[in-house]
Amino acid sequence: MGFKQTEASSSDTPGTPQNRSAWRIFPVAACLLVLAAAAPGQTVLVVLSSSAEWHQQAYVAFERRLEDGEYTVSPVLLADLIEDYDRYVHDQTRVVVGIGAGAAVWLHRNADDALPLAYCMVASPEDMGLTEGREMFGVGHRVAIEEQFSFIRRALPRASTLGMIYGPESAESERLRRRATEALPENWRLKAVAKEDGKSVVESIDELLRMDVDLVWTAPDAAVYDIPTIRTLLLAAMRHQTPVFGFSAEFVRAGALLGIGVNPVTQGRQAADLVLRRLDQRRNDPADCAKVSVAGPEPPEFETAVNLIVARKLQIRLPVAVVRNADHIWPERAEQEDD
Secondary structure, eight states, rough: OOOOOOOOOOOSTTTOOGGGGGGGGGGOOOOOOHHHHHHSSSSEEEEEEEEHHHHHHHHHHHHHHHTSSOOEEEEEEHHHHHOHHHHHSSTTTTEEEEESSSHHHHHHHHOOOOOOOEEEEEEEEETTTSSSSSSSSEEEOOOOOOHHHHHHHHTTTTOOOEEEEOOTTOHHHHHHHHHHHHHHHTOOOEEEOOOOOOOHHHHHHHHHHOOOSSSOOOOOOOOOOOOOHHHHHHHHHHHOOOOOOEHHHHHHHHHHEEEEEOOEEEEEEEEHHHHHHHHHHHHHGGTTTTTTOSSSOOOOOOOOEHHHHHHHHOOOOOOOHHHOOOSEESSSTOOOOOO
């Protein structure tokens, strides 16, 4: 099978390492890769954008969901697929799954038209063009901003002014800012600081925190956030006694007051369930095998998290219902009284 050659997309999860040698720390997938090359069988090919831990976690969950079935699950890094496409995509390939935006976008642009394509761990499938042109199915990675703001309102009923940092040179970052503005509840305000060229991250964070915001809202925006930036924000926000809303459970564990995130393991399982339904469809109706749903990406299952150590340091009392219903609480078994 051939493919249409274009450059791979560089857009992906913030902080994603691109070092291909890191694949060696993932022995399960490496062994599967060797086995898949030796004996293709009926294959579900999984293309990982990178060897980042969250991509690996999604893959392992995906593979385990299919391990007792009739299909061989074969992983490959996007960079390796681009180098030798025909080695990994063959006549026995039934579905190709992209984990991460880079893999999903490349497959959407380059994979054979007859191949059913799926994806997970993609923050904005619509913005990446995955819902246009050739058909592709999958699960989104970003929690709706309305859901995030609703959680904030339940946790901090007196909050009305949110702050955010965005990258004005990034179309995705600009879209986030516009969407956040449109999703604001009545009587809420959003103060946004542009992370412009020539301005350091520290300067942008200090400018935002001097604006007297009730909460700093963050999103998985590659134009703004990586691990060093998150650490800088959390330290500065604590000095200013300003809570931070994190876009993952680990972000909250690191020092944000609260947040909503998507678990890579859950993403892998959701994607596997979609693929299994797709394979059943092909088996039961071969004439319909080239068609997939165009209803849009399946919403992600998300988790809420609260950090009661940070709450105490900021002298904030979170409602009992918010704490009780959180999927992740630090420290565990900590209790807090309602107002």
